[in-house]
Amino acid sequence: MSEKKSFVIPFDTKTGRAPESVRKPLERRVSNLSGIFFDNQALETAVSQGNPIVYEFYDMGMPETEGDIAFGTSIVHPGKVGEEFFMTKGHFHTILDTAEVYYCISGHGLMLMESPEGDVEHQEMEPGQAVYVPGRYAHRSINISLKEPLVMFFAFRADAGHDYGTIEEKGFRKLVVDRGGSYEIIDNPNWKES
Amino acid sequence: MSEKKSFVIPFDTKTGRAPESVRKPLERRVSNLSGIFFDNQALETAVSQGNPIVYEFYDMGMPETEGDIAFGTSIVHPGKVGEEFFMTKGHFHTILDTAEVYYCISGHGLMLMESPEGDVEHQEMEPGQAVYVPGRYAHRSINISLKEPLVMFFAFRADAGHDYGTIEEKGFRKLVVDRGGSYEIIDNPNWKES
Numbered sequence: 382m383s384e385k386k387s388f389v390i391p392f393d394t395k396t397g398r399a400p401e402s403v404r405k406p407l408e409r410r411v412s413n414l415s416g417i418f419f420d421n422q423a424l425e426t427a428v429s430q431g432n433p434i435v436y437e438f439y440d441m442g443m444p445e446t447e448g449d450i451a452f453g454t455s456i457v458h459p460g461k462v463g464e465e466f467f468m469t470k471g472h473f474h475t476i477l478d479t480a481e482v483y484y485c486i487s488g489h490g491l492m493l494m495e496s497p498e499g500d501v502e503h504q505e506m507e508p509g510q511a512v513y514v515p516g517r518y519a520h521r522s523i524n525i526s527l528k529e530p531l532v533m534f535f536a537f538r539a540d541a542g543h544d545y546g547t548i549e550e551k552g553f554r555k556l557v558v559d560r561g562g563s564y565e566i567i568d569n570p571n572w573k574e575s
Numbered sequence: 576m577s578e579k580k581s582f583v584i585p586f587d588t589k590t591g592r593a594p595e596s597v598r599k600p601l602e603r604r605v606s607n608l609s610g611i612f613f614d615n616q617a618l619e620t621a622v623s624q625g626n627p628i629v630y631e632f633y634d635m636g637m638p639e640t641e642g643d644i645a646f647g648t649s650i651v652h653p654g655k656v657g658e659e660f661f662m663t664k665g666h667f668h669t670i671l672d673t674a675e676v677y678y679c680i681s682g683h684g685l686m687l688m689e690s691p692e693g694d695v696e697h698q699e700m701e702p703g704q705a706v707y708v709p710g711r712y713a714h715r716s717i718n719i720s721l722k723e724p725l726v727m728f729f730a731f732r733a734d735a736g737h738d739y740g741t742i743e744e745k746g747f748r749k750l751v752v753d754r755g756g757s758y759e760i761i762d763n764p765n766w767k768e769s
Contacts, residue, residue, distance in 0.1 A: 385674075385709035387688055387696045394703035441707070447641070448672040448710045450731060478642040480579075484586075484678060484728045494581055502581045509588035511728070513635070515579035516642045534678045534705070536730035537644060 390441065397454040397486050397532035399439045404453075406437040409470070411462060416549060417470055419556055419571060420463025427462055434458055435467045436522075449539035455483075457490065457524040457531040464558040471521030471553060473497075475542025478516035481535060485510045488531035491564065494518040495554055503557075503566060506533070519548055523557050525564045584635065591648040591680050591726035593633045598647075600631040603664070605656060610743060611664055613750055613765060614657025621656055628652055629661045630716075643733035649677075651684065651718040651725040658752040665715030665747060667691075669736025672710035675729060679704045682725035685758065688712040689748055697751075697760060700727070713742055717751050719758045 392399050398406065411427040414435060418424050427433065438455040445451075460467040471493070474481070483492065485506040492512045494502045496519075504512045505525075514520045524531040556569045586593050592600065605621040608629055612618050621627065632649040639645075654661040665687070668675070677686065679700040686706045688696045690713075698706045699719075708714045718725040750763045 385711075387686070387698050387707055387709055387712065389698045389700065389704050389706050391701075392703045392705065443674075443707075448670070448674060448732070450674045450676050450707075452676045452678075452705060452707075452730070476642070480637075480642060480644045480733075482644050482646045482730050484646075492581070504581050504583045506583065507585075509586045510583050511586065511646060512583050513581055513637075513644075513646075515581055517579075518581065534728065536646070536676050538642070538732055539674075 392439070392454050395487055396530065397456045399454070404439050404441070406439050408434050408437045410434050414470065418462040418465050419569065420465065423463035433460060435460065436469050443539045445540045445542070447538060447540045450536055451539040451541070452534070452536040454486070455522060455533050455535060457522050459524055459527050459529060461527070461559055465556055466523050466525055466559060466564070468523040468557070469521050470545055471519055471548045473519045473544040473547055474537070475544050476540065479538050479541040480516045481514040481520065481537035483512045483514070484534040485512070486532040486534055488524060488529050489526040490531035490533070491523040491525050491557055493521045493523055493553060493555060493557060499554060501555055506531070519553070521553060525557070527559070586633070586648050589681055590724065591650045593648070598633050598635070600633050602628050602631045604628050608664065612656040612659050613763065614659065617657035627654060629654070630663050637733045639734045639736070641732060641734045644730055645733040645735070646728070646730040648680070649716060649727050649729060651716050653718055653721050653723060655721070655753055659750060660717050660719055660753060660758070662717040662751070663715050664739055665713055665742045667713045667738040667741055668731070669738050670734065673732050673735035674710045675708040675714065675731035677706045677708070678728040679706070680726040680728055682718060682723050683720040684725035684727070685717040685719050685751055687715045687717055687747060687749060687751060693748060695749055700725070713747070715747060719751070721753070
């Protein structure tokens with residue numbers, strides 16, 4: 382007997398949002414990202430000035446089995462905390478050696494990746510481009526446009542799991558900062574080995 | 576040591592094509608689909624009248640490991656063979672219980688699915704819609720527009736594999752035929768149990 386059913390989910394072709402009647406988004410505001418951005422003072426200020434949504438994602442909540450595919454959209458809004466662009470927390474997969482793919486629907490972004498050994502990679506993303514994130518790499522989506530949201534469709538093995546703790550504790554080795562119309566990737570002074 | 580590298584691949588946001596310099600498409604013409612369409616006489620005629628491309632796909636050729644994700648685009652052109660719309664061969668995954676997700680970039684399509692036990696499902700696809708194909712289901716993409724290509728971004732576990740043979744031998748239980756502006760799903764008179 383087949384127990385799982387097919388389904389279709391509509392995402393807005395521009396905003397990436399699914400109707401709330403279909404799927405409720407998970408939201409991360411500035412206040413949820415304490416310790417993620419470098420500039421704590423700027424973060425406190427942003428919290429007190431409206432505490433905007435930094436990113437949201439629509440995850441389908443697929444069963445976490447090795448044969449299933451987790452997928453959905455992530456939306457990183459335009460903005461900065463201090464010099465850093467709005468971005469996701471970033472995570473390793475709990476099953477470390479599992480890859481992920483992102484298809485860029487709209488906006489202009491940067492995928493920042495690093496392995497436990499310290500190999501760092503980044504890829505720019507524009508509409509129609511697919512970015513392959515290899516297994517073993519933590520990955521963070523950064524909106525390097527200050528004008529429009531970065532909207533992406535993502536897919537990965539449903540049992541891969543999310544390890545947010547390592548990044549919350551150690552940070553990424555690199556920061557991506559605004560340089561007035563362009564970005565620069567610099568060392569993270571707060572990064573710690575363990 | 577991390578051995579795999581990230582990469583970005585650009586797909587045209589309308590046609591779904593990657594530049595040939597980046598990736599060569601795999602093409603299936605009418606002559607490659609003998610026995611797939613019901614109307615053999617119409618197929619012979621189409622072959623003799625230019626043998627058009629029915630579909631093409633850009634597969635990234637990812638290593639077939641269980642931690643990797645295979646992805647790319649598939650493009651089903653508008654057209655018919657007899658009463659049937661242009662469509663893909665369709666396949667089961669070799670590791671049967673592995674799912675797949677399709678994000679519709681442009682066009683208007685139908686995903687036809689069936690399990691080995693004979694459960695049949697279908698989902699219509701329009702731009703911005705993602706279709707979840709559960710594990711265990713053979714799946715075939717059908718372009719139900721006679722005007723524009725059906726373009727989709729797909730992702731599945733890279734070691735899932737493709738079993739085309741079962742469908743080539745038995746066919747799908749259902750056919751999707753043109754009814755002058757709409758479609759109808761009918762029994763396949765040629766379908767055989769084994």
